């Protein structure tokens with residue numbers, strides 16, 4: 001089952017939550033921005049101001065964009081179908097995403113993937129998607 | 134102090150409707166309340182505690198419904214954790230009764246997603262953009278079916294679980310539903326029927342999914358002295374547990390459910406173990422939901438759920454663990470897209486000996502009713518209730 005681009009909806013704007021605005025600014029510049037704790041050093045996702053592991057202060061870092069598929073499900077009932085899944089980033093956390101530019105039937109858990117960015121509809125921000133590496 | 138036995142389920146009633154375009158949601162709640170009170174042999178004036186969740190219309194938790202039903206309450210609670218809210222409400226009502234904050238607690242659920250035409254399982258539902266996760270999830274199309282499909286795919290990858298094993302869960306539910314005149318799907322199906330039904334979201338087929346139905350249900354909980362003064366069989370609450378599970382900052386493991394955490398306190402309070410259970414109501418939004426919860430509640434080892442459910446082991450009169458003998462959400466009813474209360478109601482029927490004779494478990498004295506609310510793929514709550522016939 002081949003990938004067909006679909007309109008990607010977005011709710012609110014990158015300003016809705018000031019806490020995460022740098023994530024969307026990064027995505028528009030082709031960078032996957034993640035938060036890493038200055039105290040426990042762990043990277044988390046989705047981004048928060050305070051570390052969800054220790055409530056320590058965090059800093060923005062650009063992730064490598066390399067990841068492995070943790071799981072996925074091909075939504076065959078949708079038109080066009082799409083593949084939703086979690087990928088585990090090289091930096092640690094697993095991230096909800098869609099898979100693009102691939103044959104859905106060839107997707108495998110554990111497969112190496114890399115980030116790519118897709119614009120959301122109606123002039124919304126870009127978001128990270130993943131394609132086979 | 135243990136809460137074991139601090140409350141009894143004195144009334145339980147499931148609305149017979151599965152499609153109610155001519156009834157308001159408030160009326161469905163009230164009809165369920167009336168049914169459960171009549172079942173208990175109590176009246177509206179006896180109710181002094183009211184429990185509801187997000188399906189109660191009107192906002193501000195219980196306020197619209199206590200107004201509509203004209204209840205005089207001294208305790209209310211509207212904890213909303215989706216379809217698991219009603220098991221949670223049983224626990225909270227038992228706490229309130231033990232603390233003397235109410236004597237007769239009413240719990241209601243109702244909704245009509247079928248009449249309102251919701252494509253419940255396959256359409257992503259946007260929420261408040263201020264929800265902190267919304268902008269990182271909604272664009273990717275998280276719909277109920279794929280949020281459970283992702284769990285099933287990972288379970289298959291780690292443990293070798295198969296679609297045929299999952300199908301046995303639907304097969305068992307259909308064997309029970311044939312005896313329930315109110316069930317939406319009364320035809321007995323085979324493993325082949327399930328795996329050959331259209332794919333919804335891999336690896337889940339149409340027959341791996343629950344029904345979408347209008348309807349509702351209600352429960353009456355009361356303190357031991359009042360329960361013993363009534364004419365109904367005594368169904369005692371002996372164990373409760375609740376726990377949410379979420380994405381843990383990205384530290385994700387989709388192979389288990391919150392039942393891993395809601396189960397142990399319930400087993401400990403009850404002082405029994407899974408092998409003591411005669412009948413199990415297990416939340417069944419999808420076949421995979423059942424399989425994972427059975428493992429997490431300790432009915433089998435982690436990863437062995439596929440083998441456990443196969444070959445009719447969940448069919449009453451055939452297997453070791455009769456489950457969802459009303460047909461469950463998979464075949465009978467999933468009112469308001471929240472199946473928690475119907476799980477408790479069928480457990481009460483079994484303990485009273487009032488299930489359909491073809492599915493009634495002999496000498497059924499210990500039952501479990503476990504709920505899941507939210508989505509296993511992102512955030513959900515697990516809630517466990519263990520009941521004993523006295």
Ligand SMILES: [Zn+2]
Nearest residue numbers: 037040051054
């Ligand atoms: Zn930290």
